[in-house]
Amino acid sequence: MRQFFPVEDLARDDRFVQTNMAERMSDTRSAVDLQRTAKSRGASNRLTPDRHDASDAARSLMHGIMVGEIQALEGAGRTAHDFDAGDGSEGTIPFELKLDMARQAWDEARHVEISVKLSDWMGTEIGQFQENTVLFEAACSNDPVLRLAGVNRALEGLAIDVFTQMKEFGQLADDPFLEFCEDWMLADEVTHVKMGSDWLRRVTENDPDRRAKALDFQRVVDKLFSFGGARGESEESPIGLARRFRELAGFTDDEVDTIAGMDHDALEERKEMVRLARETAGV
Amino acid sequence: MTTHVTVMPEQFTLVAYDANRIAAIVRDLASLLGLSNPMAVEVDERTPLSKMSAVVAGTSSDHTITLRLQSGALEDTKHLTNFSEAHARRSLGQVMLRAKDRLRPDFADAPDDLALTNAQNTAWDVYCGGRLDRLGLDPIQQGYRYDFRNRFGFSDEVDCVFDQLWSADDLGWHDLPTVP
Numbered sequence A: 001m002r003q004f005f006p007v008e009d010l011a012r013d014d015r016f017v018q019t020n021m022a023e024r025m026s027d028t029r030s031a032v033d034l035q036r037t038a039k040s041r042g043a044s045n046r047l048t049p050d051r052h053d054a055s056d057a058a059r060s061l062m063h064g065i066m067v068g069e070i071q072a073l074e075g076a077g078r079t080a081h082d083f084d085a086g087d088g089s090e091g092t093i094p095f096e097l098k099l100d101m102a103r104q105a106w107d108e109a110r111h112v113e114i115s116v117k118l119s120d121w122m123g124t125e126i127g128q129f130q131e132n133t134v135l136f137e138a139a140c141s142n143d144p145v146l147r148l149a150g151v152n153r154a155l156e157g158l159a160i161d162v163f164t165q166m167k168e169f170g171q172l173a174d175d176p177f178l179e180f181c182e183d184w185m186l187a188d189e190v191t192h193v194k195m196g197s198d199w200l201r202r203v204t205e206n207d208p209d210r211r212a213k214a215l216d217f218q219r220v221v222d223k224l225f226s227f228g229g230a231r232g233e234s235e236e237s238p239i240g241l242a243r244r245f246r247e248l249a250g251f252t253d254d255e256v257d258t259i260a261g262m263d264h265d266a267l268e269e270r271k272e273m274v275r276l277a278r279e280t281a282g283v
Numbered sequence B: 001m002t003t004h005v006t007v008m009p010e011q012f013t014l015v016a017y018d019a020n021r022i023a024a025i026v027r028d029l030a031s032l033l034g035l036s037n038p039m040a041v042e043v044d045e046r047t048p049l050s051k052m053s054a055v056v057a058g059t060s061s062d063h064t065i066t067l068r069l070q071s072g073a074l075e076d077t078k079h080l081t082n083f084s085e086a087h088a089r090r091s092l093g094q095v096m097l098r099a100k101d102r103l104r105p106d107f108a109d110a111p112d113d114l115a116l117t118n119a120q121n122t123a124w125d126v127y128c129g130g131r132l133d134r135l136g137l138d139p140i141q142q143g144y145r146y147d148f149r150n151r152f153g154f155s156d157e158v159d160c161v162f163d164q165l166w167s168a169d170d171l172g173w174h175d176l177p178t179v180p
Helices: A021-025 A054-082 A095-122 A144-173 A178-203 A208-224 A243-248 A253-281 B019-033 B085-102 B118-134 B141-152 B156-167
Strands: B005-008 B039-044 B052-056 B065-070
Touching (some): A095 A178, A095 B141, A144 A178, A144 A208, A243 A253, B019 B039, B052 B085, B085 B118, B118 B141
Parallel strands (some): B005 B039, B039 B065
C-alpha cells in the first residue's frame, strides 16, 4: 500500500470543495469590529446561542469539525501505516505508538459519524461549506515526531478548544444532543493530546535537537490554527482557549500562555491586514 | 410591470458579486411575490456575516423598500467571496417576504428588523421559510427548525408550533410567537 499521501490526493466525492489557508486568508472581509479597542469592549464575538447568527455560525463550525475529524482520521491512519516499527530512529516508530495511532483512527472515525449526525440534526448538508485542508497538511511530515507535534498537540489541542466551545453552546441552548456528544468527543481529544505529548517526550528523550525542532513545528501549526485570531482568549475570538482541558491533556501553563500570545498576535495581524485591504479598496 | 431596482455598491471590490445580477434576481422575485414597489438593495461587502433587514418607507406600492444585506447572505459557502444564485434567491426572497408583510396593516406593530429580539426574528424567519419552500426556493427546513428550537426550546410542543408556522400563509404580526 502507498505511503506518504499528499493533501491533493485525499479521497473526496463531488460534494466536497477544498480550500487552504492562503485562500482563506485572502478573504479580506472581517466580522471583527476594527474600531474596537480593549477599552471599548462591547458585544462579544464568542460563539454563544444569544448571537443573532448563532445557528448559522454553529452549523459552519460543526461542518468544520466534521471535515477536521475526517482529516484527523486520515492523519492518524497515515502515521500508523507510513512508518515501520522500530526504536523511533531513522523513520521508524515504536510498535506501541502504531497501536495508539490505530486507536486514535478508530476514535476519529467515530467522531466523523457523530459529527455527520450532529450536522444533520442542525440542518447542515455534507459539503455545504468548503473544507480547509490545513489539518491534514500538518500530518504530512516525513518525521513522525513532527506529526505528533503538529497533529496530536496542535491539531488535537485546537479540537479541545472547539469542542469546549460547542459543548458550552449546547449547554446554554439546552440542546439535548450537542452538549452530550461534544463532551464525549472532548474526552477523546484530551487523550489524543496526552498520547502525543507522552510519545513526543519518549521518542526524543535522547535527541534534544529533534525535540526542539518538533516543538518549533508545533508553534508554526498553532499559529496557523489561530485562524487569524478566530481562536483566542479575547472576546473578539469566536472560539475560546480551553485552559483547563489543555492542562488535563498535559500542556503546561507556559505552553498555554504561549499559544494565547500567538492567538492574540494573529488577531491583531489579521485586523491590520483587513484594515489595509479596506484602505486599498476604498471601502 | 418591471420593478425599479438599484443596487449599492454598483461595483464590488472585496467580493466577486455583480450588481446587475443581484438586481435581476430582485426583479424576478418581486414578480413572483407580487411586489411592485421600487427596491433599493444595499450590500455591506466589508463583513462575511449574513444579517438582513428590510425598511419600508410607507405601505403604498410606490413607497421604496430598502433591503440591507451583509455579503454572507449572498455568498457561495463552498467558494467564499463568490456569489451564489441559489443562496441569493433564498436570502432576498426571505427579506422581501418580510417587506411584503410590512405592507399589511396587521404588521403595523412590528418593530424595525434591527430592533427585533432573536426569538421574534427567528419566528418571522420560519414563517417566511415555509412560504419560500412553497415558492420552490428550497430552504433547508431542518436548519430553520434548529434555529427555532434554539430560541424557543427543544421540545415536542415547540416543534408543533414550528410546523404550524411553516405551513401558514396568512398570519399577522401578533400571530407570531414571541416569548420562549
